[in-house]
Amino acid sequence: MPHVVTQSCCSDASCVYACPVNCIHPTPDEPDFLTAEMLHIDPQACVDCGACVSACPVDAIVPESKLTDPQRVFLSINADFYKEERPRPLLAKVIPAAHVDKGRPPLRVAIVGSGPSAMYAADELLTQPDVQVNVFDRLPVPYGLVRAGVAPDHQKTKQVTRLFDKIAAQKGFEFYLNVEIGKHISHSELLENHHAVLYAVGASSDRGLGIPGADLPGTASATDFVAWYNGHPDHADDVFDLSHRRAVIIGNGNVALDVARILTADPEKLAGTDISAHALAALRKSRVEEVVIVGRRGIAQSAFTVPEFTGLMALPDIELSVGPDDMVLDSATEELAKRGELPHAVEQKLRLLEALKNRDHVDVGNKRITLRYLLTPTSITGDDQVSGIEFARNALVDANGTVQIEATGDTETIDAGLVLTSIGYRGVPITGVPFDERASVIPNENGRVLEAPNGDPATGVYATGWIKRGPSGFIGTNKSCAQETIRMLVDDFNDGRLTNPVADDSAVDRLVRARQSDVVDREGWHAIDKAELERGAAHDRVREKVLDQVEITSILDAAARVKPARRFGRPVRAR
Structure with missing residues (x-):
């Protein structure tokens, strides 16, 4: 019996290199790796050795014989990925670590940020002897969105922090947490005391709706709500009105699914997790009965991933539904479906949504999540508090092979006491560091930071993660992203293009502690x-x-x- 990749897959590809028969794909060197929503085991090639199980940092791989009933859908999700034969070598191509020239002074790198992209970058650097990595973060605790973004009911995913703990335990690694760049130490001071500075700060701001009423009390970003229930220090004092029976989430990505799930979950099932105490207390008093997740495009353009939606469908105590009038395909998707050429993820989503539409209604209580499509928000209503949200109805049109939406002239209003937006993320500028306002990233070429978009390289400055490539990919995607950046950094170091630090490593330690006693x-x-x-x-x-x-x-x-x-x-x- 084969092994099966299930919901908590983080795509860091550790399993790929553990497999002796190269049956886990896509591999990091394959073109669809960066866009794949999870990895998949070929059931015909799997020899059931179990090497991948111990390699996986989040316990996502399960023998078929141990799959639970809700997990059995992953059998077909894995197998369907191989409907078309994939050319592959006997073993996956191993990406070698960047080799630091031992003939040069020991490499010293500052990493700003301590989330997955930062930790994978540190790990890549520390494969080489005598490298010193100093990791800075403005928060007093590390690991970024794994700690403050992954939902508390996804504890398997949070297990990746065990890997990060091992990385942080390596010789040459040090944390400087509770230290803010631009306040306690400047970008230029980091450069003076390191050969290179690598920014791994993510995308911490949200894209706004920009419609009337968007600033009314009762409207907030889903990102802030996630930070609130995950105990982010910046949001410990936030207050969300949960007194209305309905909440609306604009956007239908994984964050929207997380928020909907937490809002409708039994608080007692969350009590044993690491959800913040203040959020748990508020959820115990919540009157929210229904969460409506709204997307402006069609079902084929759903932004959530197959694993997350599969997990949502498996919840036993929440009524999940999709409006039958919203089950509309655009002509391009219909044509691809007829030819059997749908992308794997789209095919799986459509199959899951169709199964959801057709499954028998079961009364599971008073909590409900409703998926809506083809609705664009036009205004949020209310006097001194949100009372609802108005939408324009859309139709899907084919514009020279591209699926677009156009308003039909019909409108719809949904009553709600809470409106959360989840329509994308933006990087934020850092004092002294180049920034591309249009793309909301640090301008870079393969991780080398540029003085301006399309400009010359900024000596000694690098980027990885979302601040490098924009908000795309998953936890493990940051591993290959970091590898690319570190190769650029090490090449520059070996070629003598980086400036040596002005003093030894103790200088930056003294500097930070003199300015921030609570480091x-x-x-x-x-x-x-x-x-x-x-x-x-x-x-x-x-x-x-x-x-x-x-x-x-x-x-x-x-x-x-x-x-x-x-x-x-x-x-x-x-x-």
């Missing part, structure tokens, strides 16, 4: 992590996140009294 280093993060896990265990939870800076400082001081941290041969306070 959290690697030992400090261990203390916070330990405290959160212990507090969680005491309340039968995965962890209980510490959000208050005063409390964090207290934890660090207590840890320092027990075991003083040592840096550069002298004891210092852990903070």
Whole structure:
């Protein structure tokens, strides 16, 4: 019996290189890797050895014999990927690590950001001896969107932090958390003290609706809502009105599905996760019964991924539906379907949506998620609070082979007390670093930062992750993205194009600590992590996140009294 890739796949491709028969695709060197929504095991080629199971950082691979009933749909999702034979070598092509010239002084790199793209970049650098990597983040805790973005009911996905912990434990790695670039240390000071500075700061801002009423109380971004329930320090004091029976989410990507799922979940099933205490308390009092997820295009253009939607369909206590009038295909998709040439992901989504439309109605309680399509928001209604949202009805048209929408003239209003937007993300500028306002990324060529879009390279400055390529891909996609950037960085170092630091590594440490007494280093993060896990265990939870800076400082001081941290041969306070 074959093994099967299931919902929590993060696409980091560790399984690809563990497989002795090259039966997991797409591989990082294949053209569809960056757009694939998950990896797939060929059931005909799989020899059932299980090597991929131990390689997967998020426990996404399961033997067929151990699949649960909701997971069995992944049998066909995996198998259908191989309906057309894929040419492939005996083994997947291994992408070699960038080789640092040992004849040069030890390479020292600053990485700004501590999420997946940063950690994969650090790992790639630390494959080489004597490399020093200093990771900076303005938050006092690391791992970016894995900690503050992945939904609390997706604990398997969050397991990738175990890999990040191993990366952070390597010789040559150090955290400088609770340190803000431009406030505690400047971009130019980072460059002076490192051969290179690599920005891995993601895309932390949202695209706005830009319609009347978008600033009414009761309207917010889904990103802020996610940060709120995940315990992001910037959003610990946010308040969301959950007193109305209906909430509307504009946009139908994975974040929209996450938010809808959390809003309709039984709070007691979330109580054992790492959801923030303030969000759990609010959800226990919530009166939201229905969440409407709205997309302006058709079902074939659904932005959510197959694994996430499959997981949503499997929930036993939520009524999920799609309007029959919304099950409309554009002519281009219809033609591809007739020829059997639909992209794998689109074919699977259409199959799942059709199954959803046709499945028998089962009364599972008072919580409902409704998918709507072909609606463009035109205004949010209400006087001093959101009361609803008005939409223009769309039709799908073929414009020279491109699917577009045009208004039909019909309108629709949906009553709601909460409107959340999830229509895309934008990078934000960093003081002293080039920025492309149009694309909302740091301008770069294969990770080398440019002085301006299409300009000359900025010496010693690099980018990876969403701030490099825009908001696309998944957790594991950042691995291949980081590999590309690190190859550019190491090539520049080996060719002598990078400037040597003005002082040894202790200089940047002294500089940061002189300006930010509450810096959290690697030992400090261990203390916070330990405290959160212990507090969680005491309340039968995965962890209980510490959000208050005063409390964090207290934890660090207590840890320092027990075991003083040592840096550069002298004891210092852990903070």
